[in-house]
Amino acid sequence: MTNVCPPCAKTLRTVPPIYDRQLLNASLDEIKSAIRQHKACIAALEKREQEAVQYLARVYPVFTLPNEIVSRIFIECLPSHGRVRPSPIRAPLLLAQICHHWREIALSTCELWTSADVDAGLHLPSLAPRVGTVERLLPLLQTWFSRAQACPLSLTVRSRYEKLPVAIYSIISAFAERLHRVELNLSVDDLRALQQLSISLPHVRQLAVPFNLGAYLALESPFRAITIFPNTPRLQDLAIGQCTISELGIYQNLTRLRLSQASIDQILQILQSRSQITDFTAVLLRPSSSRSFSAPPPLTHIHSLALFEYEGDTVVEVMLGLLTIPNLRRLELGVNKQPPSLLAFLNRSACPLEHLSLGSNFAQDCLAVLPSLKTLEVQVDPRTIIHFREVLEIPTLVPHLHALSVIVNDIKDSDDADPGVDNAKDFDYAAFARSLETRRRQNPNLRSLKLRLYHTFEFGPPGTPWLPKHAREELERLIADGMRIQVNFALSLGWPELADRCGTFP
Template sequence: MPSFALPVLSNRHTEFQTQNILVRDQDGRLHFAPITRRAPTLPPEILAEIFIHCLPALGFVTPDPAEPPLALCAICRWWREVALSTPRLWSSLLVDFDDMPTNNTDVDLYRKWLSRARGAPLSISLKDWDEKEVLTSVDPILQTFVGLSRQWKNIEIDVGMNLARSIFPVDGDFPLLERLTVSVHASELSISFCDAPKLRQVSIPIYNPHIQVPWYQLTTLRIANISVPGCIEILRNASNLLDGTFEVAGNPPDVATSIVHHNSLRKLSLGAMINQDHNVNPMPVLSFLNIPGLKSLTLEFRNWDTTGAEDVSTFSSFVSRSSAQLDTLALSSMPATTQDLIECLKATPSLRNLKLDPAHRLVNMDRVFSQFTGDSKFLPKLQSLHFVLDPVFVTPFAVVDMLSWRWASSGITQLKFFRFAHGHNQRSVDGALKSHPEYRRLEMEGMELYVGDRSLVDTFL
């Protein structure tokens, strides 16, 4: 079989004119043409696709002359023409009204930016944390934003009362809207996104009952500052929800509420809004739920007075009623005694991932670690264990004994990941654990271990 030598590409001047590039002629046909230093080296479609990949993968684009897409327009006339004729380059925008100057420079930039997006689906974020007065100069931006509502795809609106009144209500439908975050400090405004057939992901950092969305369509939902009855009612209506996060405020309802049977939910996170006057318990929400398919549950108790324990039997009752085979559980500052915490864990034998941030003054951690040691019926499938603790409440030998037993014992799943994160600089405790021969042996044999400052590690499962 004859062999063919491939030509060697070179940028040396004497050989430059002999190299070819794929170009498109005036008739739209592709062909090879000699490379010249003055001619475009890529077809505009390919160059445009490269430009799009220069944009940030996450978040919204902030106009910056040193960053794409504006920086691309300053390279040469050819790049500028391609960039300005590529709508997707201009379909993402963050507008921070707090940094808006009093002149019209930025206003004109934002309006031209959005005009270049033409009919492309839009991802826009409006920020107004200082709740400034509506300036005449920014009103054209709001008008342009509202006028493009049929192109909204991913929208974040975090504005004060004055700007909110200039935006809402928005008339019409939202045929392209898929993701929505709305935090509006104007409780009297009626805001509806019900006519949005593609909307699946919604976040409402400050819950307002006047904000209406098609609950039954949603698959992901984040809501804060919502009452227990409001939370239950939304879960009743959001029948297709897969992932829900709720931060509740206020006390549980005084009237009887029927159980919500939710067959779609797979991940549920319940927390409590920080309240300076009293503790807010998110657990009563579980009293009204039956979620047989739930795989991940997070309970966060914030601002809780840890000097006294609470009745946590609601947790075990919920797990029993739902017959849920939980895979992941995270409990933060749960006001439970040592025995109550152990009983809650016994109710979830299917767990593979566990994170505990216990109420230190209520829980004997050495006893908890001992529970993980020697009992093959206690969390037999556990693979990942994450503690967030103050090390002064833990005996290093109890930790090492637990790790050794969970690594080598038969009849249980081998513990593969262990993290012990704390919020204080406790080098002596860290050193006692890390220098222990068993700890070092487990690390060498493949157990993934972390002991140290919680700020240096992801504290969530």
């Protein structure tokens, strides 16, 4: 018998035998009365339910959203770079802990579980301290990716200090058919072990094995990281330590290439022979001799170029003196000082540059030839910020600038310190804020600011905000005026919210 309430159970037990008509009619009246009472009770409960739902909608409207919209909001909570580090204090695991309803939505939203960024060498700091060992990592990844169902997967594995167990390689092999992005920051032994497995990645679009092999040139047998995955027919984005023109021949769909070791000869050959590459990044090696190089014809296929050099070299200056890139839209120069050949390169190329990343000692004349510039990244210190503030307050320079990134370096005890100057002067937040306000009054296009602080800062007692109070007040005034601001310090902390360190690989 179906479970019923005690009053109903009593009524059912008092139903007389079918042959006693008088008692049966009396019992029927009793049953009808009980039904009316229960209907009235149900009506009252339904009314209270409706009132509770309406109150909930007024106080907590988020719980009344359709599941599809909640799912979309959850997806927007993931980091923009797409690398998701499993953590109970971050999406998606955090979202699954709010309530049962949200947990069901999170677990059924496949896109939340398509990416995993893990450190397999030590322990998983996202789990309980010193509990998330490799033994826990394997089932975690299997459960994590199983929730993604048929969606493309992204896997980032970091472990440069310990050799991984063979079981870790099985994860890559098990999901090889579904992986669209693979990033590995591993030891040479691990890379060799993967190479021996000859794992095919038939659908991978992005592959990054940026481990710098320059320190391992003394190995008994040569090793080329580019040979780890022999079958990647759909690869479009490759980040690797070294490669040759012949090795790149197997990647017919490659449009983005990043090399952590490259000579001028290699770069010139690659840029001229691979016209489908539109985005190129390289760390330049110093030439073995003071030889001259022939300038290539204009490289019309390059839209993004990033060149870096080892400290003390001038290889970037040589490269800029050779190149002409008329369709360049993004230029990043990882140098200590602005190369003298930059202005000639910009004039020669006459490119519609939209993003420029420069070192210190930037020149106003370079910005004057870039009217289409939208984002700018520069390096300053408490001394050079004065010149940059003057540039910032000229409304005719880069009139379409809407995003600014400023790296603030410390000149105390550095090679640039001037014995005759007060090098201990702190960064002047108030003056910098005034220059930003002046810029926004004259040209309201500037809407975003990122500050990366590398200058010396003394931490106070526990709980003391690391950003000085006067600095926060200056920045909060700009935020109140509608400007988006983020401040990072020491590569880990951020304001007004914490920075996500796993955004940069490796």
